[in-house]
Amino acid sequence: MRTLPPFQRFLDEHREDVLRFLVASVGRPDADDAFQETFLSALRAYDRLAPDSNLRAWVLTIAHRKALDVHRARERRPLPVADLHERAEPVAGARARDGGGTGGEHWEGVRALPSRQRAVLTLRYAAGLTHAEIAAALGCSTEAARRAASDGLKTLREETTDVVEPT
Amino acid sequence: MSLNPPEIAPGEAAAIAARTAARAADEGIAEVSYALLDAPVGRLVLAATSRGLVRIAYELENGGLDAVLERIARRLSPRIVEAPARLDGARRELQEYFDGERREFGVALDFALAGGGFARRVLHAAIEIPFGATSSYREIAGAAGSPNAYRAAGNALGANPLPIVVPCHRVLASGGGLGGYTGGLERKRLLLGVEGRDAG
Structure with a gap:
């Protein structure tokens, strides 16, 4: 009989994927909290999970919901100007670490897209889920996930001239 | 330029994961915490529940850390995290014992893994x-x-x-x-x- 791996091993195995996804989806300053909330939620539900579950898709689905919470909270409470100044520095620092802005501004563009397009593009290109896994995570059809991805990429391309669609 | 995954610094995810594990243990969301201790008898895996120390395993004699944790996962709960601070008391007492400074252990014990x-x-x-x-x-x-x-x-x-x-x-x-x-x-x-x- 298969059993679930000890939670620590599950955490070690998926921590980088989850962090990459969250940095892309909510930005670096909020990624730390969202990461902790993701894995604490996963831990609460962990021993009710079927041992043959797709653990990677499962934890990224939880991360996606935590990212939605962050975006919803932002919509409810626009950042005061003082906050924006405080936040500007770590974001710029992170971008410098990423190698002078490679992709950083594209993820900023992705963060500004409508909710489903943002979710599909971050799950696809930051987390590497398949369209079928993304459809399951979002509760939509694979076709709808594909369409949202293509709409999102189209918007990005219109806004910036140098985005090449990933293959 | 394409939509590449954001880069993260080496060790960045590990550091956030360690903070998450510590929080999971402190808030009682994890059921078992573990830590490693290098001792004169070789490396020990120490594990504790909220009731007390539940396992001391000679790492090598028991097939390595993963095998020790898998057995605990099967018999107690898979909700196991590495949270060394939760084992500070046990680690200190064992260290003192090996240093010849302790003759009795005061740490609370949980016999959940002992037969009946x-x-x-x-x-x-x-x-x-x-x-x-x-x-x-x-x-x-x-x-x-x-x-x-x-x-x-x-x-x-x-x-x-x-x-x-x-x-x-x-x-x-x-x-x-x-x-x-x-x-x-x-x-x-x-x-x-x-x-x-x-x-x-």
Whole structure:
């Protein structure tokens, strides 16, 4: 009989994927909290999970919901100007670490897209889920996930001239 | 330029994961916390529940860290995190014991991984053997209520989930031989040596 791996091993195995996804989806300053909330939620539900579950898709689905919470909270409470100044520095620092802005501004563009397009593009290109896994995570059809991805990429391309669609 | 995954610094995810694990343990969301301790008997895996220390495993004798954790996951709960701060008390007491500065352990124990009935009584009898003293399998079986069940007593001691702290190394064969040990006879000799007994 298969059993679930000890939670620590599950955490070690998926921590980088989850962090990459969250940095892309909510930005670096909020990624730390969202990461902790993701894995604490996963831990609460962990021993009710079927041992043959797709653990990677499962934890990224939880991360996606935590990212939605962050975006919803932002919509409810626009950042005061003082906050924006405080936040500007770590974001710029992170971008410098990423190698002078490679992709950083594209993820900023992705963060500004409508909710489903943002979710599909971050799950696809930051987390590497398949369209079928993304459809399951979002509760939509694979076709709808594909369409949202293509709409999102189209918007990005219109806004910036140098985005090449990933293959 | 394409939509590449954001880069993260080496160790960045590991550091956030460690903070998450510590929080999971502190907030009681994890059911088992573990830590490693380098000791003169080799590396030990220490695990605790909210009730107390539940497992001390000789890492190498038990197939490595993953195998130790998998067994705990199957028998107790898969909600296990590495949270060294939760094991600070146990680590300090063991360190003091190996440094010759401690003769008794005060850390709370959880016998959830010990068998029931007779096996548990055998472990409780072993706890009563003082530092530096020894007993025999027959005596321990007697103290657990069945003087003739010395083989069963040996098996229960061999399956001791909390060696060192439950001092099954102080139980020797009646003829004066070392008997067996869950962590191998070399370690039994070493522990008896820590307690000032020369055991061949």
